[in-house]
Amino acid sequence: MYQNGHVATGFGINSVGKIPLGLKRKGLRIVVTGGAGFVGSHLVDRLMARGDSVIVVDNFFTGRKENLVHHFGNPRFELIRHDVVEPLLLEVDQIYHLACPASPTNVVGTLNMLGLAKRIGARFLLTSTSEVYGDPLQHPQVETYWGNVNPIGVRSCYDEGKRTAETLTMDYHRGAGVEVRIARIFNTYGPRMCIDDGRVVSNFVAQALRKEPLTVYGDGKQTRSFQFVSDLVEGLMRLMEGEHVGPFNLGNPGEFTMLELAQVVQETIDPNAKIEFKPNTEDDPHKRKPDISKAKEQLGWEPKIALRKGLPMMVSDFRQRIFGDHKQDAA
Numbered sequence: 001m002y003q004n005g006h007v008a009t010g011f012g013i014n015s016v017g018k019i020p021l022g023l024k025r026k027g028l029r030i031v032v033t034g035g036a037g038f039v040g041s042h043l044v045d046r047l048m049a050r051g052d053s054v055i056v057v058d059n060f061f062t063g064r065k066e067n068l069v070h071h072f073g074n075p076r077f078e079l080i081r082h083d084v085v086e087p088l089l090l091e092v093d094q095i096y097h098l099a100c101p102a103s104p105t106n107v108v109g110t111l112n113m114l115g116l117a118k119r120i121g122a123r124f125l126l127t128s129t130s131e132v133y134g135d136p137l138q139h140p141q142v143e144t145y146w147g148n149v150n151p152i153g154v155r156s157c158y159d160e161g162k163r164t165a166e167t168l169t170m171d172y173h174r175g176a177g178v179e180v181r182i183a184r185i186f187n188t189y190g191p192r193m194c195i196d197d198g199r200v201v202s203n204f205v206a207q208a209l210r211k212e213p214l215t216v217y218g219d220g221k222q223t224r225s226f227q228f229v230s231d232l233v234e235g236l237m238r239l240m241e242g243e244h245v246g247p248f249n250l251g252n253p254g255e256f257t258m259l260e261l262a263q264v265v266q267e268t269i270d271p272n273a274k275i276e277f278k279p280n281t282e283d284d285p286h287k288r289k290p291d292i293s294k295a296k297e298q299l300g301w302e303p304k305i306a307l308r309k310g311l312p313m314m315v316s317d318f319r320q321r322i323f324g325d326h327k328q329d330a331a
């Protein structure tokens with residue numbers, strides 16, 4: 001499909017998957033859905049730097065034009081305001097599908113992007129999530145683990161949406177021969193992260209900067225493993241360019257309790273920051289840590305940036321957005 005699809009780009013795309021990353025080649029035409037968001041905008045930076053032509057499709061539900069403004073005016077860059085729930089007609093070589101609100105539209109958007117990939121013979125990459133493992137009974141989580149998700153829980157709309165998206169992706173692969181890739185992304189942080197969407201790293205960093213107490217939910221002994229965004233983007237690109245379908249866990253195996261995370265934030269921003277305990281949400285996974293052996297072996301990938309090194313880079317971005325340029329937060 002990938003080689004034979006009628007791709008009317010004029011960019012010459014035969015056997016693209018065989019060209020190792022970093023080698024000179026003609027640019028591809030690539031769609032990044034959700035490209036105005038946190039991860040997507042960093043991915044777009046890497047693709048643009050590599051010389052590709054990039055079309056971002058985003059409805060600005062959580063994304064911001066400010067994340068992409070440095071590409072405006074570049075003839076290789078296009079930004080389309082579009083909801084992926086509506087069908088989309090384009091001609092491209094690769095589709096990175098990141099667009100995702102925490103609701104069932106996740107499924108419809110994925111279906112449309114798979115339909116698009118099938119029609120034009122593009123390679124399709126789904127950004128799935130570690131949440132497909134639910135509250136895992138296996139630790140660390142290996143890709144072969146089927147997960148433990150409560151289908152009627154308060155978090156299940158997102159989890160089940162991504163699980164269905166994985167199912168659809170594999171069905172289009174097996175049934176229609178679409179070339180697909182699946183990444184299961186573990187908690188990721190870094191510059192351009194939404195300030196107010198309630199994720200733990202963004203909450204703690206914003207709270208410490210604003211001299212508010214850090215809100216630890218529950219007893220704070222639950223764990224997560226935090227990956228810096230540039231490590232994730234490198235993994236996504238290796239996955240797209242490589243020969244393996246996946247799924248692949250993309251995450252940093254460095255595991256922290258929320259109390260340990262609060263401590264790292266205190267060390268990095270304000271040693272006097274207070275901690276305030278709040279009730280936790282139901283069904284909150286008790287622990288989460290990726291087994292990344294498969295990505296190491298098959299993609300030659302592993303994260304390079306530890307939390308204590310990555311956090312300061314996020315802090316300077318947050319400091320600037322919170323105290324500096326207020327316009328950025330309005331979008």
Ligand code: NAD
Binds near residue numbers: 063083085098184189
């Ligand atoms: P984000 O909210 O910053 O980015 C998502 C982007 O998709 C936004 O720009 C938003 O405006 C856009 N979008 C949402 N619904 C859309 C729609 N219907 N049509 C068009 N655009 C739409 O989130 P992110 O952290 O950058 O996440 C990117 C992807 O990675 C998502 O699929 C997410 O589920 C996945 N993921 C992220 C993490 C993480 O820790 N950041 C972890 C696991 C999985």
Ligand code: UDP
Binds near residue numbers: 087090112115116118
């Ligand atoms: N689709 C799209 N762009 C395309 C091709 C398809 O958005 O270029 C959408 C289409 O509207 C449909 C979905 O993708 O809702 C699935 O398409 P497919 O052809 O696989 O299914 P069918 O339309 O045959 O049910």
Ligand code: UDP
Binds near residue numbers: 198222280
């Ligand atoms: N959490 C917390 N304080 C906050 C926000 C979140 O202690 O202000 C906890 C939350 O209960 C969960 C963990 O941090 O145990 C990670 O939450 P997040 O929403 O960032 O990611 P996810 O639960 O999706 O992995």
